[in-house]
Amino acid sequence: MRHIVQAGELRGLCLRNSIRLMLKIECCDMFENRLITLHNLRSSHSTFEQDLKYVIHKFYENSTNVIRKAAAIEWIKHLYALHISMQGSSYLRLRNVLDSENIRRVQYCFNSDVASSRLKFASMLYCGGHLRAAVRVLKDVEGRYHSNVKTVCGCRIIQGDRDLKVFANMLSGNTDNEFSKYLTFCVKLLRQESYCTPFILLFEMNRNISEEEVAQRSLVGKQWMDIAEVDARPFLHYLQYLTYGGLGERGNQLYALRFLNSYICDARNRIHMYHFETSLNLLGHCYEMEGNYESALYYYEKSLLRFSTNNAANWHVRRVLRIISG
Structure with a gap:
């Protein structure tokens, strides 16, 4: 009887985590769509960096529930990574060398998901001529992939990709809430990142x-x-x-x-x-x-x-x- 109760509790926990993960993804999609709108409609009288700081503030300020606030924190890391990538692109455009400060700052964003932030960093290193460092980052990304990693996209949908069973299978046998271990976003590169692309x-x-x-x-x-x-x-x-x-x-x-x-x-x-x-x-x-x-x-x-x-x-x-x- 005890085993049945424990199994039921685990199923209930997995279901709750599956729902939380799905809702978190939906929130991230919403934030990504806002970012794309910002990219296309921003004022010509402000810099994209200034707009990013404004959006980061609004993301967190307007996130009233726990799940949305958690998703906002994760997405802020992506925005911070974007800001650093844009700065790196500007350095490379001016034929400057990426310094240790750029590299140190970008590492803050690594735990936002399995791969996308690290891949953008590897792309920056490759374009900057740091090939050995790029290889090390790529090996790290490859080692982080496992069978339950799910790709998430904010602009396209594949039929069945938001089914709760998909998330339940991803989280099967795991009770932690570190969703960044199971998700990777598509890699998005803006025109302002051209020299890191x-x-x-x-x-x-x-x-x-x-x-x-x-x-x-x-x-x-x-x-x-x-x-x-x-x-x-x-x-x-x-x-x-x-x-x-x-x-x-x-x-x-x-x-x-x-x-x-x-x-x-x-x-x-x-x-x-x-x-x-x-x-x-x-x-x-x-x-x-x-x-x-x-x-x-x-x-x-x-x-x-x-x-x-x-x-x-x-x-x-x-x-x-x-x-x-x-």
Whole structure:
């Protein structure tokens, strides 16, 4: 009888934590949508950094219940990471070297989720030429991934991704409330972070090839089309491919490419990929860098089957065809 009672208590605790986790994600989505709106509608008379400070204050001030306040605290860490990334981008634009103070400050944001903040940091290190440091961060991220990590996106929804059973399975056998161990957000890169962004993702900030495509965008699409957004796990392996290539570690580079390929092409992982067309573009770019233009075109065209317009793959296909034609 005692075992039955204990099992019932554990199920009840898991259900409560599942509901809390789902509500927390919903709050984070709300905050992210506000951030995107701020990015698009901010006053030209203020700096984005000033706007961020205002939003951080309002997030916390207007969070009246416990769950919303907890979500606000977590999202403030993302905003702080964004602020640091923007500063790092400004340093790199001026050809300055990232100093220890930049690196120390960004570590404050690491415990906001499993991967996204760390991946942005690794991207900053890679773009700053700190390849060995980038590799260490990427190895740390890879070690933090486990089978129950759930990807969360604020701009797209996959059918069934907010089912309570999904959260219950994630938390099964765990009674702690450290939700950051189970979640990773998509990696979002704004134009103000361009110098901390790998070259190929700059095309994601300019997806359209004509004004007609801009007119085709939905209201939601217009809000985030000028932002590069990529799923965390594919971005992890893409960054590994870049950094190992920069270090001349060919074996590790090819291993990263194989892992990226197998992850993207495994249909079971689609539940974790909200930006599948962008992941295909990253894979295509790896093959393009390999000089395997046939495979590059294959994945770019596969990306276009997903979205034929407002897709950076249109730029990539044109570039590869120009290379082939000489």
